[in-house]
Amino acid sequence: MKKFFGYLLIVVLFAAAGIILTHQDQARPVFQQAETTVASKLGLYHPCGQSRSFAIGNVDPKFGISKDQLAQSAGQAADVWNKAAGRTVLAYDPNSTFKINMIYDSRQQQSDAAAQLDQNYQNLKATDTDLTGRYNSLSTAYKQKVDNYNKDLSNYKKDLDKYNSEVDRWNSYGGAPEEEYNKLKKEKSQLDDEYKNLDKERQAINKLASQTNGVATQENQAVKSYNSSVETYTSQYGGTQEFEKGVFDGKEINIYEYRAPADLELTLTHELGHYLGMEHVQNSKSIMYYLLGDQNMNNIQPTAEDLAELDKVCAFN
Numbered sequence: 001m002k003k004f005f006g007y008l009l010i011v012v013l014f015a016a017a018g019i020i021l022t023h024q025d026q027a028r029p030v031f032q033q034a035e036t037t038v039a040s041k042l043g044l045y046h047p048c049g050q051s052r053s054f055a056i057g058n059v060d061p062k063f064g065i066s067k068d069q070l071a072q073s074a075g076q077a078a079d080v081w082n083k084a085a086g087r088t089v090l091a092y093d094p095n096s097t098f099k100i101n102m103i104y105d106s107r108q109q110q111s112d113a114a115a116q117l118d119q120n121y122q123n124l125k126a127t128d129t130d131l132t133g134r135y136n137s138l139s140t141a142y143k144q145k146v147d148n149y150n151k152d153l154s155n156y157k158k159d160l161d162k163y164n165s166e167v168d169r170w171n172s173y174g175g176a177p178e179e180e181y182n183k184l185k186k187e188k189s190q191l192d193d194e195y196k197n198l199d200k201e202r203q204a205i206n207k208l209a210s211q212t213n214g215v216a217t218q219e220n221q222a223v224k225s226y227n228s229s230v231e232t233y234t235s236q237y238g239g240t241q242e243f244e245k246g247v248f249d250g251k252e253i254n255i256y257e258y259r260a261p262a263d264l265e266l267t268l269t270h271e272l273g274h275y276l277g278m279e280h281v282q283n284s285k286s287i288m289y290y291l292l293g294d295q296n297m298n299n300i301q302p303t304a305e306d307l308a309e310l311d312k313v314c315a316f317n
Contacts, residue, residue: 051090062108074100077266080287080300089276103256132219135215156194159194283306
C-alpha cells in the first residue's frame with residue numbers, strides 16, 4: 001500500500017514562549033499610588049504588615065470549574081506566598097472587595113480548540129496503530145495467497161499443456177483408442193476441478209485485496225479528517241501568538257485561560273504576587289517570570305529571585 005499518512009505539524013498553542021503571565025501597570029489606578037505614598041509618609045504603610053484579602057467573583061461556567069474549586073486553587077496559590085513570607089500575607093475572605101474572576105473569551109476558545117486538536121491527534125495515532133496492524137496482517141495473508149495461487153496456476157498450465165498435447169497427438173492419428181480416450185476424459189475432469197479451485201482462490205484473493213484496500217482507505221480518511229481539523233484551527237486562530245492567561249489590573253484578577261488545575265494554580269500564584277506588589281523577575285523558572293513554560297507546575301516553589309522580590313515589597317529586612 002502506498003500510504004500517504006502524514007501528520008500536519010502545527011506549533012501547539014501551549015509553547016513555552018507563547019503564554020504570558022502578566023499584570024497591566026498602565027491599568028493601575030493613580031489613587032492607589034497616591035494612597036500608598038501618603039500612608040508611607042505617615043508611617044502607616046507596611047506592604048505585608050497586614051494580609052490582603054481576596055474573594056471569588058464571576059466564573060463563566062464554560063470553563064467547567066466551580067467557584068469553590070477556584071477558591072481552593074486560589075487558596076493554594078496564596079499559601080505559596082504565605083509560606084515564603086512566614087506569615088499570612090494573602091487570605092481568602094468571601095466578603096473581600098478584591099475579586100478573582102474567570103472570563104471566557106477567544107483565549108480559552110483557542111485553548112479548548114487546541115486541546116481538541118491534540119485529542120484528535122492522539123485518536124489518530126491510536127487509529128493508525130490499529131489500522132496499520134490490520135493492514136500488515138491482511139497484506140501478509142494476501143501475499144501468501146497470491147504466491148500459492150501462482151504456484152497452483154503454474155501447475156495447472158503444465159497439466160493443461162500436457163493434456164492438450166496428448167489430445168493433439170491422438171487427433172493426428174484420427175482419434176484415441178477407448179482406453180486412452182477414457183484416460184484423457186479423466187484428466188479433463190481433473191483439469192476442470194483444478195480450474196474451479198483456482199477460481200475460488202482468485203475470488204478469495206480479490207476479497208482479501210478489497211479488505212486490505214478498505215483498511216488503507218479508512219486510514220487515509222482518518223488522516224484527511226485530522227488534516228481538515230488542523231486547517232480549520234489554523235484558519236480560525238492562525239499560528240501561535242502571545243496572549244495573557246491572567247491579568248491583575250489593580251482592582252481585580254481576571255483569568256482568561258487555563259488547561260489544568262496545576263496550570264491554573266501557577267497563574268493564580270503569579271497574579272497574586274502582583275497583587276502583593278511584586279514585579280516580573282528574569283529567571284524563567286521563577287513564578288514571577290512573565291512567561292509560563294519552565295516553571296515546575298507540579299511543585300510550585302519560589303526561586304531565589306521570587307523570594308528577593310517578595311522581600312523587597314514586604315520590606316522584611
